[in-house]
Amino acid sequence: MRSYLARRLISLIPVALGVVTLTFALIHLIPGDPVIAMLGDNASPADIVSLRHRLGLDRPLWDQYAAFLYGIVHGDLGRSISTNEPVARLIAERFPATVELAIAGLAMAILIAFPLGFAAGANPGRAIDIGAMGFAIVGVSIPHIYLGPLLMIVFSLNLGWLPLTGRGGLSHLILPALTLGAALAAVLARMLRQSLASAGAADYVRTALAKGLSRRAALVRHALRNAITPVVTLLGLQLGGLLTGTIVTEMIFSWPGLGRLLITAISARDYPLVEGCVLTFALTYVIVNLLTDLAYGLIDPRIRVE
């Protein structure tokens, strides 16, 4: 496992460098002048020159890139144009809220997907299977920009059970987590149903049943462990969607996280802050992918050998 961990950590370096370079290229190489975009068409030439100098955009591209890399390594992402505060501090203040939301969304997705997928996969073709899979296909089709407001109408406005917006205790977290995790829950439930149904028909399950194990015990002890690997693979592939899903979810529920900071920065044309937020999201995704790879290694020893 240690050499597997080392190999994965080494492979992280070029990917992280690529992601950093892509973020830099997005802001610095795309046609159009960010300074004009920030100041507007009627800005005076003196203001344009001054802001360009302040942002370092008057320096050669390679110099800007080197400064960008140096800044990242030293935790300096520049200063926000609108508030003049360090970008790194603004991000550090908001990041925990996004992590909290993403983890809650993931937990919600797993909590819904596993019982649903297990019930369907253990009873293929029965009413419970058809019902669960119908629910899953509806779940994957409802966009979260609609599900969020819908949940607000039902649980906050009509029933008054949960708070409408903002961040606070557990009660504030339920609706945003449900909005964020619903589509993932549906996708995972479908995959678990599929792989459990095929694992349930395998020879080793038949052997376990012949030895006198109940069907439920055979499924839980033998089939589930094999059925779980494709679910974890799919989960890994979907985590990017979950992470970026926080952006829309935070906007719906006025959740004070990184996504809301990014959209506010875009509206204010605060490019250093936009760059910092995009970079943080992208690097978080790279790290989450690494953790998923390590999880595969733990679940399936064959992966460690490859």
Next chain:
Amino acid sequence: MKRHRFSVSLVVGVLLVGTLILCAIAGPLIVRVNPEAIDLAHTLAPPGPGHWLGCDALGRDLLARILWGARISLGVSSVVIALSVIAGSLIGGFAALAGGRTDELVMRAVDIVLAFPGFLLAIALAAILGPGLPDLVIALAAMGWTSYARLVRGELLALRERDFTVAARALGARSARLLVRHLLPALSGPLMVQASFGIGGIIVAEAALSFLGLGVLPPAPSWGNMLDSGRAFILVAPHLTTAPGVAIGLAVLGFNLLGDGLAQMFGS
């Protein structure tokens, strides 16, 4: 001859997608109401005769806006998918056919773009390019092409070893003929399946970008910006969010079922 299985998913998917296309093409011709015409006498009017889905905060007819929104949504997602498939196929095809170092280099670049969450890339590009339809298309296509590049490369590498390719080559077929007559037809199935699932994703991404104010800007009707402007009236006029929400949901459901059905049909 190979018999194709027409599943329930495929039939329902074709029906939903067909209805959606029909609504987008013929709807605005049948409901001849200007979707941007303001009528303050009908502010937040509930669904009823004259305005079958009701009116928004500026008294604009919701049905007309939904139908015109279908044109924008379907139009944008079709162009985005076409661009993604073409760009992805060219890049993936080039990598597979070139092989060796070139293949490795191209696929590493694809991996780096894939290591960047797609929707974040679209948001960043939309933020830098600014709102507007052409920029929206570029932002969304930048998010989607990588999966097609991987698919085409993988399929081409596998197809190269198949008996029919070896046989065609043994009979003297040149690379171009091999590609056009044998490889591309074999690729069309997996590409159709992926594109069908992809359109659903693009419809949601377009709606989400418009919802965030980074896509289609009001007063032009888009399902995403309709949902966003309807949120302020969620208590007094829930139909403002329900209509575009259901439209997006049905469109995504249709393309997902179509993708499911096609996958079963092609046995992938």
